[in-house]
Every structure is written in structure tokens, then in C-alpha cells.
Amino acid sequence: MSTSMPDASPADPRPPHTPGPAPHRPSWLLCLTVVLACLAATASGWGLTRLATNQPLPDPAGSAALANPFALTDEGPENARGAVRAAADLVDAASSFHITFTLSDGGAVPVGAAAVMGSTVPVSLTAPDVGHGHAIYDDEAEPAFEHYVDEADGEEVYRYEMDGRYMMTARSALPGLVVLESPSAADRYLCSRSFASARLREVLNTSSDLELAGWEQVGLTWPGMKAGHAAYRYTGTFTAMRADFDEGTNTLRAVEDAEFELWIDLRGYPRRFDYSSPDGHTERYEYHGFGMP
Secondary structure (H helix, E strand, O other), rough: OOOOOOOOOOOOOOOOOOOOOOOOOOOOHHHHHHHHHHHHHHHHHHHHHHHHHHOOOOOOOOOOOHHHOOOOOOOOOHHHHHHHHHHHHHHHHEEEEEEEEEEEOOOOOOOHHHHOOOOOOOOOOOEEEEEEEEEEEEEEOOEEEEEEEEEEEEEEEEEEEEEOEEEEEEEEOOOOOOOOOEEEEHHHHHHOOOHHHHHHHHHHHHHHOOOEEEEEEEEEEEOOEEEEEEEEEEEEEEEEEEEEEEOOOEEEEEEEEEEEEEEOOOOOEEEEEEEEEEEEEEEEEEEEEEEEE
């Protein structure tokens, strides 16, 4: 039995030629209208692409967006507490995020972790790097949350959240992956996705002098991930929870009278958070991207 399909094509696929009226040439006004419509669609596409790819926003000078960029607050950026609360809620609702951080002692925060990571970005010699790392969350990944710290003494600590359970391991202090069956407050702080909004919540809960200090172009300086964002800057003092890793155990202690600076972009997302404690310890968090829920 033959499996070939029968040939049903016409002998000559070209239709017979019949004379018709001359083609109509569109008017110049119609052409101009079409061109302008195409340009408008292209510009709109650029804007959507920038949002989807998390590209930096333009300098806000003279922008109408400065009037009220935050959809989740009633009074705009001047309502500092409302803006920080909205930013924390956005972080908690994100389906994914990527945060990098640097921990330092002795003064100003260094630029990223350039000395450790071999970057050519200059680092302040007055602020020795005591640790750097990242926090990554993806609700479709397993584990969903990873918190990694590379300490200056060579210790590396990995913390995870997976299916509601907390786990951790360390290069030298722990024998392998440890499931934290009875997690402490420090375990929950460091091993869960709520780590991403913890600093913002601490500001909301403990700062009495939180205020809008102005707007500016804030730079994210982590090596390989440089970017700039138009953002509002908030300042004040708060009680920071200082997390650490000591002999295989997560620890947490309160540090009062820490000074902070927080930058929130025009979409309401945090972009950078710096704080310094009275004893000279400093931390910088840079927020590189958020997935929409």
C-alpha cells in the first residue's frame, strides 16, 4: 500500500492575469500617521523592556514621576514610613530576588567585595572586609532560598530554606549539611527568605527619626553587576540585628543607635541599604532584581 499523499496541486499555480485598476497611492497624511504610530509603539516597547529586564531608570531631574511614584502609599515619597513599609511588602511578595552584601569593620563601607573577588574596583583601606556574600530566592527552585557568606578568615557558610525547613553547612565548622530541627531566632533570621526585608522591618520597628533626605542617582557597585537607579534616599538611626556565625552556630544580637541610609527607586523597590554601628562595623546591601509575583 502506498503511503504517499495524492498530488492535488493545480497544474499551473499562477492565477490568470486580468487587468485591473492602477494601484492606489496613499496620501502623505496617512503615511505620516502610520509612521508616528509606529514610533509611539516602539517607544512604549522600550519602556516595557526596561521594566522587564530591570534596567536602570533615567535621572529623575524634571521628571513628573517625582510627584508620586509609589502606588502603595497615599502621600508619596515624603511619607517615609509608608514608603519603607511598601518597599518591604514588595520584597516579601517578590517571586524571586538577588541581593549582595558586604560586611566591614573600621570605617566606610568598601566598594563591593572587590579585594576578595579580584576586581579592579578600588576598596577603602580604612574598612577591612570581614565578609561578603549573597541572598538568592526563587520560588520555583529547590532550595528556594540560599544565603551564602564568605568570611575573611576563610570560612564559608551556606544557609538554605526548602519546603519550610532550614538547613546550613560550613566549609570547616560543620561536618556536612545540617537540618535545623529546632531553629533558633537566629536560624530563622538567616535561613529564610524574610532575610531580604529584615533590615527594612527593623527600621520600621525601631527608628524614630526616619526621614526623606532627597533623591539622587544611586550606584550599585558589586563587581560585575554595576548599575544606577534614580532613587529617593532615606536616613535615620535604628536598632540593627547583628547576625554572625560562631563555632557552628548562628547568633543574633541587637546593636542600638546604628545609622542607616536607604535608597528606594521610583517603582518602590529598595536598591541599596547601608548602615554603620557605633563600634565601626558597617554593612551594605545591594538589591539587583526582583521577580513579579
